[in-house]
Amino acid sequence: MMANEVNKINKMNKEEMHTKRVLEPLAWLFQLISGLILTVLVTFHFYETHFVSHEAMEYELVVSRLSSLGHKIMYALLLFFVVFHAFNGVRAILLDTNFGAKYPQVVNSLCFLAFLIAFGYGSLLILAF
Amino acid sequence: MWQRWFTVKGRSLFSIAFSLHRLTGIVLTIYLCMHLAYLTSIRMGKEVFESFIATTVTPQFLIFDILLILAGVYHGVNGLRLIIHEFGLAYESRKSILYISVAIALIVWLIASYRMYVFVMGV
Amino acid sequence: MDVEFKIKRFDGEKSYWQTFNIPVKKGMTVLEGLYYIKENLDGSLAFRASCRMAICGSCAVKINGKPRLACETQILEIGNKLEIEPLDNFRVIKDLVTDFEGFFAKHESVKPYLIRKDDNYEEPVELIQSPKELYAYYDFTLCVKCGICYSVCPAAATRDDYLGPAAITAAYRFNADSRDEGEKTRLALVCGDNGVWRCHFAAECSEVCPKQIDPAKAVQKMRFKAAIEAIKSIFR
Ligand code: SF4
Numbered sequence: 054m055m056a057n058e059v060n061k062i063n064k065m066n067k068e069e070m071h072t073k074r075v076l077e078p079l080a081w082l083f084q085l086i087s088g089l090i091l092t093v094l095v096t097f098h099f100y101e102t103h104f105v106s107h108e109a110m111e112y113e114l115v116v117s118r119l120s121s122l123g124h125k126i127m128y129a130l131l132l133f134f135v136v137f138h139a140f141n142g143v144r145a146i147l148l149d150t151n152f153g154a155k156y157p158q159v160v161n162s163l164c165f166l167a168f169l170i171a172f173g174y175g176s177l178l179i180l181a182f
Numbered sequence: 183m184w185q186r187w188f189t190v191k192g193r194s195l196f197s198i199a200f201s202l203h204r205l206t207g208i209v210l211t212i213y214l215c216m217h218l219a220y221l222t223s224i225r226m227g228k229e230v231f232e233s234f235i236a237t238t239v240t241p242q243f244l245i246f247d248i249l250l251i252l253a254g255v256y257h258g259v260n261g262l263r264l265i266i267h268e269f270g271l272a273y274e275s276r277k278s279i280l281y282i283s284v285a286i287a288l289i290v291w292l293i294a295s296y297r298m299y300v301f302v303m304g305v
Numbered sequence: 306m307d308v309e310f311k312i313k314r315f316d317g318e319k320s321y322w323q324t325f326n327i328p329v330k331k332g333m334t335v336l337e338g339l340y341y342i343k344e345n346l347d348g349s350l351a352f353r354a355s356c357r358m359a360i361c362g363s364c365a366v367k368i369n370g371k372p373r374l375a376c377e378t379q380i381l382e383i384g385n386k387l388e389i390e391p392l393d394n395f396r397v398i399k400d401l402v403t404d405f406e407g408f409f410a411k412h413e414s415v416k417p418y419l420i421r422k423d424d425n426y427e428e429p430v431e432l433i434q435s436p437k438e439l440y441a442y443y444d445f446t447l448c449v450k451c452g453i454c455y456s457v458c459p460a461a462a463t464r465d466d467y468l469g470p471a472a473i474t475a476a477y478r479f480n481a482d483s484r485d486e487g488e489k490t491r492l493a494l495v496c497g498d499n500g501v502w503r504c505h506f507a508a509e510c511s512e513v514c515p516k517q518i519d520p521a522k523a524v525q526k527m528r529f530k531a532a533i534e535a536i537k538s539i540f541r
């Protein structure tokens with residue numbers, strides 16, 4: 054490895070930015086927690102739409118689910134956790150590369166933006182009914 | 183080079199489990215975006231939604247559904263395995279836990295695929 | 306018995322495969338095979354070795370796709386066709402010799418030595434440790450810095466500045482040492498985005514480590530500690 058990379062490591066270690074030190078651990082922890090929650094929520098979502106009855110996907114039923122408060126909350130949680138988990142996962146993948154090493158801020162902001170857009174777009178549906 | 187995330191030659195099952203986890207993660211992220219776009223049809227009214235359902239809940243799409251279930255189930259079960267270890271537990275039995283989780287993933291996948299088959303075929 | 310050695314060579318510009326046939330006796334190691342080639346068939350073959358007894362960590366190469374120490378791998382255990390390549394994830398300098406400078410720099414960067422407030426080299430005092438305290442970290446002291454773990458790590462494959470399993474294991478080894486007082490310093494050192502967060506428990510390092518010291522376990526423990534430490538720091 055080249056000398057400048059060695060320098061980079063030393064520099065990195067010297068001036069650990071505070072945000073960086075909290076962002077990575079929290080993102081890691083929350084990835085595990087959201088993963089745990091998702092196994093429950095996704096299983097339930099799949100169960101409800103495919104296991105219970107063949108009619109589960111009829112328009113009226115879908116709309117009635119979307120209009121009930123309990124389901125709204127469930128869908129909002131599912132949406133939040135799944136979008137977070139997905140784009141934090143993408144973030145981790147990108148940070149695994151030299152590109153991510155060079156532009157961590159770009160990766161972080163892009164993934165956060167993607168999270169916001171996907172979450173916002175999904176919420177439109179929950180709010181529509 | 184990102185291709186090395188998917189190196190199989192000379193590697194143990196653990197690396198393969200990692201490769202699959204990453205692969206299914208990417209697949210599921212893409213599916214998530216497609217799913218969110220698809221659901222827009224609900225907002226566009228009964229006719230649009232029903233035409234979407236009529237084209238996608240079909241025997242032709244069943245194979246994709248089943249593969250998607252495989253990706254989801256694998257990612258979920260393997261993820262639980264990772265959580266156990268990343269929270270600092272049971273490294274010593276990680277081999278048996280790996281085998282068990284693969285077995286669980288296969289069983290859940292078969293059950294879910296069968297239900298999907300029933301669901302799509304309407305039997 | 307003749308064994309085929311197919312070696313991936315690199316002369317600074319191009320890499321190519323070259324095959325040698327060498328006579329092998331029972332018990333002969335891959336390293337002895339390489340020396341045989343260098344002494345009798347092709348003096349230009351470059352590889353690294355020193356102790357020939359698996360304690361210096363110089364001779365790690367990839368043998369039939371799996372990284373191993375050449376000096377502790379017997380040829381006939383592998384078979385009569387060997388494919389030998391330099392380690393992955395390291396820049397190749399010549400033939401089987403790879404560039405370890407970055408690997409050692411990373412090792413150094415986690416401060417792998419005892420940190421104590423009362424350091425006094427003029428009048429050193431004995432530091433007492435019970436067997437139990439010793440065994441808390443003993444296994445991790447066995448690392449020979451061979452780089453094998455680093456060579457199979459998928460995160461190290463794509464990110465050059467990832468500290469890697471060996472360096473993080475070294476940090477853990479000193480953090481787990483009851484005589485050490487540098488835990489906070491080292492936790493901060495491995496807590497950057499080139500540190501513990503890049504591990505996704507592919508756990509291949511633990512599978513290939515010739516000393517079986519389980520670097521993956523050290524990385525998980527280190528990460529867990531680092532996470533707790535970082536979260537505590539929010540409230541301070
Ligand atoms: S942890 Fe094992 S594989 Fe890694 S450098 Fe040390 S001895 Fe080699």
Ligand code: FES
Nearest residue numbers: 357361362364376
């Ligand atoms: S020559 Fe020292 S470890 Fe092989």
